[in-house]
Amino acid sequence: MAVRFRDRDAFEPCGGYKLLPLRFTALDADRYVVTNDVGEYALLDRASLHAFLRYRLDPRSETYRTLKARHFLYDDDNSAALDLLALKLRSRAEPISTWTGLHLFVVTLRCDLACRYCQVSRQNEDVGSHDMSPEHAERAVEMVFRSPNRHQKIEFQGGEPLLNFPRIVQIVERVEALNRREGRDIQFVIATNLSRLDDEVLAFCRQHHVHLSTSLDGPADLHDAQRPARRGSSHARTVEGIARAREALGHDRVSALMTTTPASLDRVDDIVDEYVRLGFASIFLRSLSPYGFAAKSLVRRYTSEDWLRFYRRGLDRVLHANAIGHPMREEYTAILLQKLLRPTGTGYVDLQSPAGIGIGALVFNYDGAVYASDEGRMLAEMGDETFRLGHLDQDDYEAMMTSPALLSALDESLAESAPMCADCAFLPYCGADPVFHRATQGxxxxxxxxxxxCAKQMGALRHVIDLFERDSDVRALMLGWG
Ligand code: SF4
Structure with missing residues (x-):
């Protein structure tokens, strides 16, 4: 429910204050969350909410002072409230102007695993025609420097990117050469299953400060069932690779990601415990995306509520790990907390309005095609080219960044103008996901x-706000995540 300026005449002001634009929704049977466009929130009981909206709040009350300090109302004492609110809104929208800060290079589609939920059309590891060419790599690197963003993350994806290691070397060295005159802050990440980790790769990563991000779905039986290797246990190889990479590069230069499949749903304690056992300080309880043929069939086998149960229980297990002395954070929760607590929100590209497609992340595919997001590229592998911005052989940067494919998608991804979102109290902490909605609803x-x-966002936000407000120990811990 939203209250905008035009609504204020619905009530007779009698408390000497005026409402600023706000939205509210029930958190549970007793409490309501009230939010505004700059991301402030307050929890009110039903009686206080009624009194507030009917201009009957006592100006001497704590609730009045809280709502005034958080820009939900203003009175004669703070006539600059609107200007201050506008300033805060501008700060919150500021990250949009920094432009693209994440560039993904799909250096090959080849892979040596056969994961059940594969979101791209992996190719046999011997098929060289699915590798990025040196010429496309060169053009893509030049395009990275067309973005004005001073902070860049360059991530190598696949398939298994280490199957085309020479292209990674070319790209890193070329970026570093160009960056000598640019002086930008650039981070390199290889998203790898670690099967091809050898001394040459580790020496290169150490020399060029490259981070490794791997997939770890949980304990051996679960991981091996979901990520079968052609020979032996992929879990054993991953664990061995993590240890080897940590020894060569440092503990914090290796991170891991998990994906939730139907088989994971009852195993979240085991999954969190496996991350604890292997010494990780973070875990991202990710739901499965509906891209790739295998993924699509698996997604249909669990609902948002199934995933939310998994997430709530997993978060409890992470909190328990902290309580018994293993510092760890859950990354999805941390992203939501950053949206709730930081004046500028977070740069996480999947929760932006307008969406982070193109202006947050850009993807250079192995064949020279350029996509507005990694999910857009996965959708293209399924035959839907909606998010294809152009091709490195034919299109320049201006043509791609002003292409109708990008501009119309950005236009439609403004959550502030989307039905339901426009009136939703969680809007400041949410975003738009046009690729997901294109894939699932057309x-x-x-x-x-x-x-x-939407169900996932609402459920997770309700849970995080509730936890944050209910338990002072959890609140103290979560403040460190936000
Ligand atoms: S997607 Fe759902 S939770 Fe997010 S702003 Fe829209 S209605 Fe609210």
């Missing part, structure tokens, strides 16, 4: 009442 906006993205 259009870029989607009907949020039937959207798994």
């Amino acid at each position: 259009d870029l906006v989607g009907h949020k009442a039937f959207s798994a993205f």
Whole structure:
């Protein structure tokens, strides 16, 4: 429910204050979350909410002072409230102007695993025609420096990117050469299953400060069932690779990601415990995306509520790990907390309005095609080219960044103008996911009442706000995550 300026005449002001734009929704049977566009929130009981909206709050009350300090109301004492609110809104929107800060290079589609939830059309490891060419790599690197963003993350994806290690070497060295005159802050990450880790790769990563990000779905039986190797146990190889990489590069230069499949749903304690056992300080309880043929069939086998149960229980297990002396954070929760607590929100590209496609992340595919997001590239592998911005052989940077494919998707991804989102109290902490809605509902906006993205956001935000407000120990811990 939203209250905008035009609504204020619905009530007779009698408390000497005026409302600023706000939205509210029930958190549970007793409490309501009230939010505004700059991301401030307050929890009110039903009676206080009624009194507030009917201009009957006592100006001497704590609730009045809180709502005034958080820009939900203003009175004669703070006539600059609107200017201050506008300033805060501008700060919150500021990250949009920094432009693209994440560039993904799909250096090959070849892979040596056969994961059940593979989101791209992996190719046999011997098929060289699915490798990025040196010429495309060169053009893509030049395009990275067209973005004005001073902070760049360059991530190598696949397939298994280490199967085309020479292209990674070329790209890193070329970026470093160009950056000598640019002086930007650039981080390199290889998303790898670690199967091809050898001394040459480790020496290169050490010399060029390259981070490694691997996949770890949980204990051996679960991981091996979901990520089968052609020979032996992929879990054993991953664990061995993590140890080897940590020894060569340092503990914090190796991170891991998990993916939730139907088989994971009852195993979240085991999954968190495995991350604890292997000494990770973070875990990202990720739901499965509906891209790739295998992924699509698996996604249908669990609902948003299944995933939310998994997430809530997993978060409890992470909190328990902290309580018994293993410092660890859950990354999805941390992203939501950053949106809740930081004036500028977070740069996480999947939760932006307008969406982070193109202006947050850009993907250079192995064949020279350029996509507005990694998920857009996965969708293209399924035959839907909606998010293809152009090709490195034919299109220059201006043509791609002003292409109708990008501009119309950005236009439609403004959550502030989307049905349901426009009135949703969680809007400041949410975003738009046009690729997800295109994949699941056939259009870029989607009907949020039937959207798994929306259900997930609402459920997780309710849970995080509740935990944060209910338990002072959890609150103290979470403040460190936000
Ligand atoms: S997607 Fe759902 S939770 Fe997010 S702003 Fe829209 S209605 Fe709210």
